[in-house]
Amino acid sequence: MLRVGYIGLGLMGKSIARNILKAGFPVVVHNRSRTAVDELVAEGAAAANSPKEVAEQVDIVFTNLPDSPDVEKVALGENGILAGANPGLIFVDNSTIKPASARMIAEKLKEKGVLALDAPVSGGDIGAKNGTLTIMVGGEAEALEKVMPVFQAMGKTVTHVGEAGAGQVAKAANQIMVAAQMVAMGELLVFSKKAGVDPRKVVDAIKGGAAQCWTLDVKPPRLFEGNRNPGFKAYMQLKDMGIVLDTAKEYDIPISATEENTKFFRQMIEQGMGELDNSAVVGIIEKLAGVDVP
Amino acid sequence: MLRVGYIGLGLMGKSIARNILKAGFPVVVHNRSRTAVDELVAEGAAAANSPKEVAEQVDIVFTNLPDSPDVEKVALGENGILAGANPGLIFVDNSTIKPASARMIAEKLKEKGVLALDAPVSGGDIGAKNGTLTIMVGGEAEALEKVMPVFQAMGKTVTHVGEAGAGQVAKAANQIMVAAQMVAMGELLVFSKKAGVDPRKVVDAIKGGAAQCWTLDVKPPRLFEGNRNPGFKAYMQLKDMGIVLDTAKEYDIPISATEENTKFFRQMIEQGMGELDNSAVVGIIEKLAGVDVP
Numbered sequence: 001m002l003r004v005g006y007i008g009l010g011l012m013g014k015s016i017a018r019n020i021l022k023a024g025f026p027v028v029v030h031n032r033s034r035t036a037v038d039e040l041v042a043e044g045a046a047a048a049n050s051p052k053e054v055a056e057q058v059d060i061v062f063t064n065l066p067d068s069p070d071v072e073k074v075a076l077g078e079n080g081i082l083a084g085a086n087p088g089l090i091f092v093d094n095s096t097i098k099p100a101s102a103r104m105i106a107e108k109l110k111e112k113g114v115l116a117l118d119a120p121v122s123g124g125d126i127g128a129k130n131g132t133l134t135i136m137v138g139g140e141a142e143a144l145e146k147v148m149p150v151f152q153a154m155g156k157t158v159t160h161v162g163e164a165g166a167g168q169v170a171k172a173a174n175q176i177m178v179a180a181q182m183v184a185m186g187e188l189l190v191f192s193k194k195a196g197v198d199p200r201k202v203v204d205a206i207k208g209g210a211a212q213c214w215t216l217d218v219k220p221p222r223l224f225e226g227n228r229n230p231g232f233k234a235y236m237q238l239k240d241m242g243i244v245l246d247t248a249k250e251y252d253i254p255i256s257a258t259e260e261n262t263k264f265f266r267q268m269i270e271q272g273m274g275e276l277d278n279s280a281v282v283g284i285i286e287k288l289a290g291v292d293v294p
Numbered sequence: 295m296l297r298v299g300y301i302g303l304g305l306m307g308k309s310i311a312r313n314i315l316k317a318g319f320p321v322v323v324h325n326r327s328r329t330a331v332d333e334l335v336a337e338g339a340a341a342a343n344s345p346k347e348v349a350e351q352v353d354i355v356f357t358n359l360p361d362s363p364d365v366e367k368v369a370l371g372e373n374g375i376l377a378g379a380n381p382g383l384i385f386v387d388n389s390t391i392k393p394a395s396a397r398m399i400a401e402k403l404k405e406k407g408v409l410a411l412d413a414p415v416s417g418g419d420i421g422a423k424n425g426t427l428t429i430m431v432g433g434e435a436e437a438l439e440k441v442m443p444v445f446q447a448m449g450k451t452v453t454h455v456g457e458a459g460a461g462q463v464a465k466a467a468n469q470i471m472v473a474a475q476m477v478a479m480g481e482l483l484v485f486s487k488k489a490g491v492d493p494r495k496v497v498d499a500i501k502g503g504a505a506q507c508w509t510l511d512v513k514p515p516r517l518f519e520g521n522r523n524p525g526f527k528a529y530m531q532l533k534d535m536g537i538v539l540d541t542a543k544e545y546d547i548p549i550s551a552t553e554e555n556t557k558f559f560r561q562m563i564e565q566g567m568g569e570l571d572n573s574a575v576v577g578i579i580e581k582l583a584g585v586d587v588p
Contacts, residue, residue: 122500122504122505123504127503133503134499134500134502134503136500156502159495159499160495161492161495161496161499162490162491162492165491166490166491166495169486169490169491169496170491170495170496170500171500172485172489173482173485173496173505174500174503174505176478176481176485177475177479177482177505177507178505179478180474180475180478180551181474181505181507183474183551184473184552185471187552188467188470189467190548191466191470191538191541191547192463192464194545195463195545195547196456197460197463198455198456201454201455201464202455202463202464204455205430205451205453205455205461205464206430206467206468208450208451209416209417209427210416210417210418210428210472210508210509211467211471211475211508212507212508213471213505213506213508214505214506214507215504232504247489248485251485251489253484253488253583254484254582255481255485255579257478257481257551257555257558260550261478261551264551285548288548289548
């Protein structure tokens with residue numbers, strides 16, 4: 001049986017690690033704060049004191065961390081994964097980070113005989129809990145084959161997008177669409193309300209046609225109840241848009257609509273709405289328009 | 295059996311009229327050019343020489359015309375519907391026009407005892423053909439009840455959104471989302487390509503997650519085959535965005551992301567791409583980026 005390490009037990013990481021554990025894999029966990037560690041230990045996981053200690057004990061080590069510098073440090077830094085890697089260890093990063101950072105990490109690890117997969121996910125906290133995540137994988141097929149049984153415990157769709165970094169490019173592409181839908185939903189809800197029509201009825205009318213999307217299926221019922229809690233936090237959406245825009249700059253890619261959509265999430269953070277759900281971006285448009293949707 | 299009139303036998307109108315005919319209703323048709331009229335007459339419809347002549351012979355009269363002035367003229371003008379209306383006639387407009395225009399027409403008709411429904415549709419030429427359109431209805435419930443058997447012959451979802459004009463507000467809201475998705479799809483395809491990743495794989499990876507939408511389900515396979523034919527023409531998308539922006543101006547609704555998205559469709563028309571599918575908006579981004587997606 002593959003021994004699995006999981007580092008980073010946030011909203012997503014804890015649920016994913018739990019599903020791996022439930023699928024019968026021995027799991028070693030590490031997290032900066034102890035609460036989540038204790039919870040998983042009570043369910044059968046082992047705890048380690050550093051990424052290095054995790055790596056020493058496992059065949060596959062996952063990370064799920066906030067941003068590129070965190071993953072770089074945990075993978076390559078002092079007391080990091082590379083420092084504890086046995087020959088044949090596979091490194092899998094579930095974080096959403098810059099494609100360029102994922103490529104750099106994969107190269108440095110490969111020099112030491114460690115294969116790496118960038119494997120960001122989509123599907124939110126619910127997908128993580130239910131093991132129905134969409135997993136976008138960059139890296140070598142050989143490594144993916146070995147990790148596949150573990151991916152199957154955490155997601156319903158696993159796509160090998162391409163070489164190192166390709167999973168992160170797919171995730172950035174995903175966020176381009178998600179941001180567009182969230183902002184468009186905000187604008188159409190405010191538009192309907194100000195034009196004197198019940199936004200609930202409008203959503204009912206359009207959600208089965210060409211406008212159909214997961215966003216319109218899932219978010220409006222929550223918004224109409226006055227629930228703007230995450231889900232997926234606005235400041236994380238903005239962080240991901242930063243990755244998109246940085247990558248666009250690096251490759252000289254013109255994405256002016258995405259730049260416009262990003263402004264809305266930046267305004268959310270500036271106006272103290274960063275801890276709300278990304279769908280709460282409607283609040284920015286409500287303020288400008290002087291109406292409340294629900 | 296309700297006698298039905300259908301005026302405006304374009305790409306959408308002809309398919310809708312045919313489905314009404316197939317459902318067993320006697321149908322009288324009128325169109326500026328004769329070809330579509332002859333086709334439907336061969337299938338059992340009757341022809342009339344003017345909107346007035348259509349109205350004289352039917353219980354419900356539909357229009358499906360390019361823009362607000364066309365509908366106003368056919369409904370209220372010389373030899374128009376009002377001129378031929380018997381007591382109890384119901385007017386149903388399947389066109390996408392300004393909510394304000396729909397309201398004005400409904401008011402003028404009501405003064406003469408004719409009830410009106412604005413009933414724009416979504417689902418494209420395929421939806422019209424297969425009788426699976428999404429129909430967004432504004433107007434009085436009494437009229438909707440009478441028209442419902444005919445709507446059931448042409449669509450799969452009928453939503454009573456609100457009073458006169460509310461169907462058009464829903465359609466405008468629909469186009470806010472559709473425009474956002476089309477532009478975002480264009481940007482994410484170009485983004486992926488320029489970042490060195492196969493856009494096909496990226497679409498495969500993301501279409502089942504939070505980015506899921508009808509647009510990503512239906513359009514990429516066509517684009518990847520090099521097929522940019524309509525579907526729904528770019529110049530019609532731009533016309534609809536004009537309705538959205540005019541209405542936003544009328545009600546003082548801030549929709550800056552929609553304004554940004556609209557620019558892309560305006561550029562399509564300026565660059566001679568108006569007859570292509572709305573998904574061909576990716577071509578604008580390809581030109582800016584200097585790459586071809588497929």
